[in-house]
Amino acid sequence: MPRSRTHLQVIGNEATATPSATPSRRARAAADATPANMTERIVESITTAIVERRLMPGTKLAEQKIADIFQVSRTIVRQALNQLSRDHLVVLEQARGAFVAMPSVDEARQVFQVRAMLETALIRHLCTCITDAQVVQLREHLRAEREAVKRTDVPGRTHLLADFHVVLARMSGNEVLAQVLADLLSRSSLISLMYQSSHSAEHSQDEHVQIVDALEQRDARAAARLMERHIHSVESNLHFDPRTPDLASVLR
Incomplete structure (x- = not known):
């Protein structure tokens, strides 16, 4: 299951840790924060929110808001939303953005x-x-x-x-x-x-x-x-x- 949002923020802080942090710890944090890993975390977080009924069908998924939450670029968010679209959990509408799917x-x-x-x-x-x-x-x-x-x-x-x-x-x-x-x-x-x-x-x-x-x-x-x-x-x-x-x- 995805890590909590709080834990994601902690990992982000570790990537810019104070000198007291060990090199191996900083390296692990940096590896966890790669674009591919962050994309997967966003996908898992949104999927879990849907499964646990915290995200309703039709909910708008604003790219910038998600980018702010996970402290990533909108490009990474867009990659996550594209993957969720392929999984039929999100619908991408031109000029309107991304929405949680509403199955027929x-x-x-x-x-x-x-x-x-x-x-x-x-x-x-x-x-x-x-x-x-x-x-x-x-x-x-x-x-x-x-x-x-x-x-x-x-x-x-x-x-x-x-x-x-x-x-x-x-x-x-x-x-x-x-x-x-x-x-x-x-x-x-x-x-x-x-x-x-x-x-x-x-x-x-x-x-x-x-x-x-x-x-x-x-x-x-x-x-x-x-x-x-x-x-x-x-x-x-x-x-x-x-x-x-x-x-x-x-x-x-």
């Missing part, structure tokens, strides 16, 4: 369709190779989810509930799949914000427990069924078709 209904349905296909295949495969140690790790993740839900830590629980799916992919040993899922889950977070999901965090957490139970039993059929049901449940609680009042009945 068709795009939303396609994202969940792809997730269902990938994640049911993933869970079947994982049932054949998951270790007892990995099950313990998943139980720890579930405990963290449960605690975040209980204390109504909205950003924390949102991140943990999404990351559960990426953790499963990493346990399969497929980093490419893990990255693809991370991208899809970021887009899913935008979709949930856009279409006002009524799928509760408690419900998602309960479904994750059932999936891990099936994984522990190495029951591929049950695990795949539960995963498919979970993704469908999240999608079905989105308000894709809000009721439009009849104009005549409203104005009479």
Whole structure:
């Protein structure tokens, strides 16, 4: 996950540290502040803010403001926004600037369709190779989810509930799949914000427990069924078709 904004500023200060700082420390700070690293940090920071529902669809992302926050040039910010645009998290509009994406209904349905296909295949495969140690790790993740839900830590629980799916992919040993899922889950977070999901965090957490139970039993059929049901449940609680009042009945 990205480092906090405060930590980013500390690193920036280390790059111009007083003479008491060691050369190796200054060298590490300078390496961390390379344009490529700063671009990636901006990408990660914005992505995390979207996943944790701190950035809403349609929010304007002003280049100069972001440049000031991270103490970088607008060129670096522009590179980060271009990458986010390729990931479908940001829309770049000529003469207007960058905005957090507002996914269409068709795009939303396609994202969940792809997730269902990938994640049911993933869970079947994982049932054949998951270790007892990995099950313990998943139980720890579930405990963290449960605690975040209980204390109504909205950003924390949102991140943990999404990351559960990426953790499963990493346990399969497929980093490419893990990255693809991370991208899809970021887009899913935008979709949930856009279409006002009524799928509760408690419900998602309960479904994750059932999936891990099936994984522990190495029951591929049950695990795949539960995963498919979970993704469908999240999608079905989105308000894709809000009721439009009849104009005549409203104005009479």
